[in-house]
Amino acid sequence: MRLIMFDMDGTLIDSGFAITNTINYVRVNLGFEKLEKSYILEKVNDPSINSAEFFYGTKEFTPQQTKLFEEYYNKHCLSDLVLYDGISKLINDLKNDFVLAVATNANSQYAHKMLNHVGIGHHFKTILGYDSVKNPKPHPEMVHKILDIHNISNFNAQLIGDSHKDIMAATKAGVDSVLVNWGFSNHEKGAIETIEELEKRIFDKFK
Known part of the structure; x- marks a missing residue:
């Protein structure tokens, strides 16, 4: 099993609009001004940043922030949602030879909803x-948990992500x-640019 x-x-999935609009909705409700989409997305993925502090000025997410976030996101998370080019074909190419799983820092119910919406859930x-x-x-807790659920060794697994948070979780x-x-x-270095390169990296690891 791999x-x-x-x-x-x-x-x-490219959910950049949904994430950006939601964070800005919370910010406006808290009396902050809106931020640029590219700036928000860059900071959301930065492992050295405390997101609650950075976006909303508190050490931890407060119940009010969480409620505002989920209220907006729940209504709007499916709008402007698209699969990246080539992902659908990649999943089809892999699905018979591999167990496929998702490890996301989003809420798992939303993740199911979003992945079903784009047709790959x-x-x-x-x-x-x-x-x-x-x-x-x-x-690494999420990675360990998925390995345990499927009883697969870490050697027979691979994690693919767009953030250093993903890479750090996998490495640990x-x-x-x-x-x-x-x-x-x-990313300046160490990242691949195309689905073709990704297929090659998967193939090189498991051949």
Whole structure:
């Protein structure tokens, strides 16, 4: 049994508009001004930043922030949602040879809803979100949990994501990883640019 884990936002689906609009909705309700989309997406993926502090000025997310976020996101998370080019074909190419899973720092219910909306949800045996674990990525808990669910060794797994949070989670769990550059980050080095390169990296790892 071989396992491929995908991050969701910025890796499988371009949900940049939904994320940006939601964060700005919360900010405006808290009396802050809106931020640029590219700036928000760059900071959302930065492992060195405390998101609650950065976006809303509090050490941790407050119940009010969470409520505002989920209220808006729930209504709007499916609008402007698209699969990245080539993802649908990639999933089809992999689905017979690999167990496929999703490890996302989004809420797992939204993740199911979003992946079903773009037509690929049924291909993933397991979809874990931040609410499925105590510690989201870059902590390795989510990766360990998926390995345990499917009883697959870390050597027979690979994680694909667009953020250093993904890579850090995989590395701490002893899992091979691939950093992709079509998502929300703009990596200077170490990231691949195309689905073709990703297929090659998967093939090289498991051949």
